[in-house]
Amino acid sequence: MAGTTREEFLKTVRQSLGRKEGAPEPEYLALRLRREDQRQKVVTIEARVEARRRDLLTRLERVAGQSGWRVYRAASPEAAAGYVLKLAREKAADLVVRSEHDVFRRVPIDGLLRQEGIAVTPILAARAGDREHLRQEMDKAQIGVTGVDYAVAETGTCVLLPRRGVSRAVSLLPPVHVALVEPHQVYETLDDLFAVRRLAFIQGRGDAGSYLSLTSGPSRTADIEQTLVIGVHGPVEAHLVLLPPAPEAASPRPGTPSP
Amino acid sequence: MAPVQVRTQEFPRASSRALANGRVQQALTNVMGHFDHAREAAIQELTPEVWERYRERGREIKRHAMEYLDFYLELLSERVEANGGKVHFARTAQEATQIVLEIAKALGVKVAVKGKSMLSEEMGLNHALEEQGIAPVETDLGEYIIQLAQEPPFHILAPAMHKTKEEVGELFAAKLGLGGLQQIPDMAAAARKTLRERFLQADMGITGVNFAVAETGTVVIVTNEGNGRMCTSLPRVHVALMGMEKVVPALEDLSVMLRLLPRAATGQRITSYVTLVSGPRQPGDEDGPEEFHLVIVDAGRTRLLADPELREALYCIRCGACLNTCPVYRKVGGHAYGWVYPGPIGSVITPVMVGLPRARDLPFASSLCGACREVCPLKINIPLMLVSLRRRLMEGAPGERGVSWGQRLLVRLWSRVVASEGSLRRARRLAAVFQRPFLRRRVVRWIPFPPFSRWTRNRDMPGLARRSFHELWDRDLKTTGRSKRP
Ligand code: SF4
Numbered sequence: 059m060a061g062t063t064r065e066e067f068l069k070t071v072r073q074s075l076g077r078k079e080g081a082p083e084p085e086y087l088a089l090r091l092r093r094e095d096q097r098q099k100v101v102t103i104e105a106r107v108e109a110r111r112r113d114l115l116t117r118l119e120r121v122a123g124q125s126g127w128r129v130y131r132a133a134s135p136e137a138a139a140g141y142v143l144k145l146a147r148e149k150a151a152d153l154v155v156r157s158e159h160d161v162f163r164r165v166p167i168d169g170l171l172r173q174e175g176i177a178v179t180p181i182l183a184a185r186a187g188d189r190e191h192l193r194q195e196m197d198k199a200q201i202g203v204t205g206v207d208y209a210v211a212e213t214g215t216c217v218l219l220p221r222r223g224v225s226r227a228v229s230l231l232p233p234v235h236v237a238l239v240e241p242h243q244v245y246e247t248l249d250d251l252f253a254v255r256r257l258a259f260i261q262g263r264g265d266a267g268s269y270l271s272l273t274s275g276p277s278r279t280a281d282i283e284q285t286l287v288i289g290v291h292g293p294v295e296a297h298l299v300l301l302p303p304a305p306e307a308a309s310p311r312p313g314t315p316s317p
Numbered sequence: 318m319a320p321v322q323v324r325t326q327e328f329p330r331a332s333s334r335a336l337a338n339g340r341v342q343q344a345l346t347n348v349m350g351h352f353d354h355a356r357e358a359a360i361q362e363l364t365p366e367v368w369e370r371y372r373e374r375g376r377e378i379k380r381h382a383m384e385y386l387d388f389y390l391e392l393l394s395e396r397v398e399a400n401g402g403k404v405h406f407a408r409t410a411q412e413a414t415q416i417v418l419e420i421a422k423a424l425g426v427k428v429a430v431k432g433k434s435m436l437s438e439e440m441g442l443n444h445a446l447e448e449q450g451i452a453p454v455e456t457d458l459g460e461y462i463i464q465l466a467q468e469p470p471f472h473i474l475a476p477a478m479h480k481t482k483e484e485v486g487e488l489f490a491a492k493l494g495l496g497g498l499q500q501i502p503d504m505a506a507a508a509r510k511t512l513r514e515r516f517l518q519a520d521m522g523i524t525g526v527n528f529a530v531a532e533t534g535t536v537v538i539v540t541n542e543g544n545g546r547m548c549t550s551l552p553r554v555h556v557a558l559m560g561m562e563k564v565v566p567a568l569e570d571l572s573v574m575l576r577l578l579p580r581a582a583t584g585q586r587i588t589s590y591v592t593l594v595s596g597p598r599q600p601g602d603e604d605g606p607e608e609f610h611l612v613i614v615d616a617g618r619t620r621l622l623a624d625p626e627l628r629e630a631l632y633c634i635r636c637g638a639c640l641n642t643c644p645v646y647r648k649v650g651g652h653a654y655g656w657v658y659p660g661p662i663g664s665v666i667t668p669v670m671v672g673l674p675r676a677r678d679l680p681f682a683s684s685l686c687g688a689c690r691e692v693c694p695l696k697i698n699i700p701l702m703l704v705s706l707r708r709r710l711m712e713g714a715p716g717e718r719g720v721s722w723g724q725r726l727l728v729r730l731w732s733r734v735v736a737s738e739g740s741l742r743r744a745r746r747l748a749a750v751f752q753r754p755f756l757r758r759r760v761v762r763w764i765p766f767p768p769f770s771r772w773t774r775n776r777d778m779p780g781l782a783r784r785s786f787h788e789l790w791d792r793d794l795k796t797t798g799r800s801k802r803p
Pocket of ligand 1: 581632633634635636637638639640662689692693694695696697
């Protein structure tokens with residue numbers, strides 16, 4: 059194999075730093091926080107976020123709107139499903155793909171769309187067994203609908219953790235992406251998000267998940283004459299549908315601390 | 318495209334050509350102000366105080382990461398491998414290219430889609446892939462355009478900013494057979510369609526890396542178009558190329574970095590897409606590449622690391638702000654600099670990468686006004702580094718000197734003269750007489766004989782005032798605090 063061994067490479071780096079030996083683990087706070095401290099940190103974050111929930115939702119709505127999301131605050135899960143249907147009609151869609159997020163138990167879009175003769179494909183390749191076919195479906199579909207794992211008010215961001223049932227492509231290939239966001243998923247800042255993810259990493263014994271995607275609006279470019287064009291590779295339209303709180307205790311977030 | 322050529326020696330001529338090129342001047346005038354305004358507005362929205370805090374924090378993260386670079390690179394590579402990725406180390410750009418070619422050949426890759434990567438420009442990767450019969454397809458719209466035009470990037474962020482929409486239209490017609498495109502959105506739509514096919518065909522995705530988190534073994538890719546996400550999700554192998562300085566220690570360091578980069582670059586709070594990749598697809602994942610390779614590249618960076626005066630250059634996050642604000646870049650544009658990285662930061666990095674003697678004009682392509690340092694999100698002291706390089710050129714071995722004997726003589730003389738009040742006064746009086754034949758409307762434009770000719774060729778000097786400050790001081794200023802006649 060071409061290249062240099064790690065040892066050789068690191069030796070050169072060390073020499074450039076004027077050091078002979080490898081450095082001992084540096085004192086770096088963000089790395090030093092162990093499991094219990096990180097958990098405490100997240101508990102504090104959760105409490106703050108809980109206390110500011112209403113403001114955070116307003117802020118998310120405002121910032122997301124500024125970043126190019128079309129934001130819809132649904133009064134009920136049914137209204138949210140209705141929004142998706144209306145969108146599908148507007149786009150004359152005949153195929154909608156969606157992920158397998160929990161939120162679809164509250165927002166049953168499948169039945170509603172199918173009644174209108176619009177096909178809905180939930181992306182669960184493991185079951186279908188044919189990834190190539192699914193990819194083509196996603197490339198053909200006019201709309202992709204997903205839940206989210208987190209949202210960040212500071213930046214108007216929806217965060218997805220692709221995994222079983224959550225394809226990366228649903229929010230990427232179709233020209234329209236709809237993200238369904240539940241209030242308990244909203245955090246205040248990027249710091250909150252990464253603190254929560256770090257805890258998940260520690261609790262998962264070093265499993266960061268293969269992928270984490272932060273989406274803050276539609277695809278855009280200004281590469282020709284610095285003129286903004288929306289929708290170059292990814293979605294041309296990005297819709298953020300903010301749901302009302304679930305009546306019963308919300309389902310736990312992936313990063314929620316467990317004792 | 319040909320392998321990356323070093324044309325840094327041509328800076329004086331190339332910059333004159335750029336100055337004389339109306340189209341380039343028009344593009345620069347149209348575009349550069351945009352960037353500056355957007356960045357300023359984003360900072361105002363955040364408030365300059367908060368911005369300053371983020372800058373300090375970002376700088377601290379980078380300073381620390383560079384100081385313990387060996388530790389963090391080791392940690393990063395261990396974690397990436399624990400996630401199922403494969404890590405490669407390359408001391409040179411050629412080694413890095415070899416690594417990518419071997420991966421591609423082992424998998425029988427025919428089409429490779431590429432996200433934007435300045436490092437791959439250093440490597441001349443596209444050329445190397447083509448020679449092996451592999452089609453590299455740039456997918457960032459700007460990169461795609463210059464790939465079609467077979468040109469190097471003009472700007473690290475907006476590689477095709479020097480192209481008018483008419484030129485892009487002609488290019489699409491000539492190279493893609495897509496005639497009649499006049500509006501920019503139509504061109505973007507055409508590129509979407511063409512490139513979508515390539516994404517679905519490609520066996521390999523190649524991307525750069527904006528940040529790499531050592532703690533979690535994660536690489537972070539920042540884009541607005543979504544092409545980075547396509548490159549990392551659709552093909553069956555993903556190769557990420559990173560300069561070794563991209564590493565940050567902890568996941569939580571990302572928040573401040575992600576606040577600095579988009580604001581400094583385009584004035585956005587965050588880019589549309591930020592993608593964190595921590596290895597290949599895991600069992601149960603619906604999609605994602607089967608193989609993930611991380612190539613960590615030195616290619617001259619250890620020289621910066623070992624140099625106490627220049628180490629800061631490794632803090633650079635390639636936001637382009639220093640280019641956008643630089644009075645030299647804003648006039649001569651990106652191609653004149655003759656290598657991969659233009660502008661103020663390029664004038665520091667390039668001489669170290671390609672050799673100071675070959676790039677001797679670059680450290681002088683600056684008025685040392687300090688604007689670059691002012692706007693740099695990492696507060697990199699570019700002017701100081703340029704001065705350091707100038708000093709090396711002055712003091713270097715004769716073959717490495719960047720200045721003629723005449724200039725050296727002039728500088729020696731100058732430092733003698735200004736060292737004492739008496740000699741300064743005498744020299745001034747002499748110069749006031751000497752300048753007369755060369756004055757054109759009170760400006761000295763050119764003194765046509767050495768040792769002055771070279772220095773004055775590109776510089777206009779305001780003529781000396783009729784009365785010097787010394788004289789004014791002696792007459793009135795000293796006693797009255799004001800001068801009667803300015
Ligand atoms: S030197 Fe600073 S301003 Fe210039 S590109 Fe790098 S980070 Fe941006």
